[in-house]
Amino acid sequence: MICLRLGWPIAGLMLTATFLASSWGNDLRMLGTIIGYTMIVSVTINSYFQIRSMLRRSLPEQIRTQGPVAIWRKIGTTICVIILLVFVGGPFGFGVACLIMLSQYQIR
Secondary structure, X not given: OHHHHHHHHHHHHHHHHHHHXXXXXXXXXXHHHHHHHHHHHHHXXXXXXXXXXXXXXXXXXXXXXXXXXXXXXXXXXXXXXXXXXXXXXHHHHHHHHHHHHHHOOOOO
Protein backbone atom coordinates (compact mmCIF):
# COMPACT_ATOMS: atom_id res chain seq x y z
CA MET A 1 0.00 0.00 0.00
CA ILE A 2 2.89 2.37 0.76
CA CYS A 3 4.35 1.80 -2.71
CA LEU A 4 1.00 2.61 -4.28
CA ARG A 5 0.43 5.73 -2.19
CA LEU A 6 3.91 7.15 -2.62
CA GLY A 7 4.97 5.59 -5.92
CA TRP A 8 2.60 7.01 -8.54
CA PRO A 9 4.61 10.24 -9.02
CA ILE A 10 7.76 8.14 -9.43
CA ALA A 11 6.00 6.18 -12.19
CA GLY A 12 5.19 9.54 -13.80
CA LEU A 13 8.86 10.50 -13.67
CA MET A 14 9.76 7.22 -15.38
CA LEU A 15 7.21 8.03 -18.10
CA THR A 16 8.86 11.43 -18.44
CA ALA A 17 12.26 9.84 -18.94
CA THR A 18 10.76 7.64 -21.66
CA PHE A 19 9.32 10.65 -23.49
CA LEU A 20 12.54 12.64 -23.20
CA ALA A 21 14.69 9.75 -24.44
CA SER A 22 12.42 8.92 -27.37
CA SER A 23 13.36 9.85 -30.89
CA TRP A 24 9.75 10.32 -32.01
CA GLY A 25 9.97 14.07 -32.24
CA ASN A 26 9.89 17.31 -30.35
CA ASP A 27 6.22 17.00 -29.41
CA LEU A 28 6.88 14.06 -27.08
CA ARG A 29 9.90 15.80 -25.61
CA MET A 30 7.78 18.87 -24.82
CA LEU A 31 5.09 16.65 -23.30
CA GLY A 32 7.79 14.85 -21.29
CA THR A 33 9.09 18.17 -19.98
CA ILE A 34 5.61 19.25 -18.87
CA ILE A 35 4.85 15.90 -17.26
CA GLY A 36 8.26 15.88 -15.54
CA TYR A 37 7.75 19.31 -14.06
CA THR A 38 4.27 18.32 -12.88
CA MET A 39 5.54 15.07 -11.35
CA ILE A 40 8.34 16.83 -9.44
CA VAL A 41 5.74 19.09 -7.83
CA SER A 42 3.41 16.08 -7.33
CA VAL A 43 6.11 14.07 -5.54
CA THR A 44 6.46 16.86 -3.00
CA ILE A 45 2.77 17.48 -2.39
CA ASN A 46 1.81 13.80 -2.45
CA SER A 47 4.61 12.79 -0.07
CA TYR A 48 3.68 15.50 2.41
CA PHE A 49 0.00 14.54 2.59
CA GLN A 50 0.50 10.76 2.42
CA ILE A 51 3.14 10.67 5.17
CA ARG A 52 1.03 12.97 7.30
CA SER A 53 -1.96 10.66 6.86
CA MET A 54 0.07 7.51 7.62
CA LEU A 55 1.56 9.05 10.76
CA ARG A 56 -1.88 10.08 11.96
CA ARG A 57 -3.16 6.52 11.59
CA SER A 58 -0.16 4.71 13.05
CA LEU A 59 1.10 6.92 15.90
CA PRO A 60 -0.71 8.36 18.90
CA GLU A 61 -0.94 12.15 18.96
CA GLN A 62 1.44 12.52 21.90
CA ILE A 63 4.25 10.69 20.06
CA ARG A 64 3.44 12.41 16.77
CA THR A 65 3.62 15.94 18.19
CA GLN A 66 6.64 15.61 20.49
CA GLY A 67 10.19 14.34 20.34
CA PRO A 68 12.07 13.09 17.28
CA VAL A 69 8.95 12.45 15.19
CA ALA A 70 7.88 16.08 15.57
CA ILE A 71 11.37 17.28 14.63
CA TRP A 72 11.44 15.11 11.50
CA ARG A 73 7.95 16.32 10.58
CA LYS A 74 9.14 19.93 10.78
CA ILE A 75 12.24 19.14 8.71
CA GLY A 76 10.11 17.33 6.10
CA THR A 77 7.65 20.21 5.92
CA THR A 78 10.49 22.69 5.46
CA ILE A 79 12.00 20.60 2.66
CA CYS A 80 8.61 20.35 0.91
CA VAL A 81 8.13 24.13 1.10
CA ILE A 82 11.64 24.78 -0.25
CA ILE A 83 11.10 22.37 -3.17
CA LEU A 84 7.78 24.02 -4.01
CA LEU A 85 9.32 27.49 -3.84
CA VAL A 86 12.15 26.45 -6.16
CA PHE A 87 10.04 24.53 -8.70
CA VAL A 88 6.91 26.70 -8.64
CA GLY A 89 8.01 30.08 -7.32
CA GLY A 90 11.24 30.23 -9.32
CA PRO A 91 9.72 29.69 -12.78
CA PHE A 92 6.75 31.90 -11.90
CA GLY A 93 9.05 34.73 -10.82
CA PHE A 94 11.19 34.24 -13.94
CA GLY A 95 8.07 34.36 -16.12
CA VAL A 96 6.85 37.56 -14.48
CA ALA A 97 10.30 39.14 -14.87
CA CYS A 98 10.34 38.20 -18.58
CA LEU A 99 6.89 39.69 -19.11
CA ILE A 100 7.94 42.91 -17.40
CA MET A 101 11.09 43.14 -19.50
CA LEU A 102 9.21 42.41 -22.73
CA SER A 103 6.51 44.95 -21.92
CA GLN A 104 9.12 47.74 -21.90
CA TYR A 105 10.12 47.14 -25.54
CA GLN A 106 8.29 49.15 -28.17
CA ILE A 107 7.58 47.68 -31.56
CA ARG A 108 8.34 50.09 -34.40
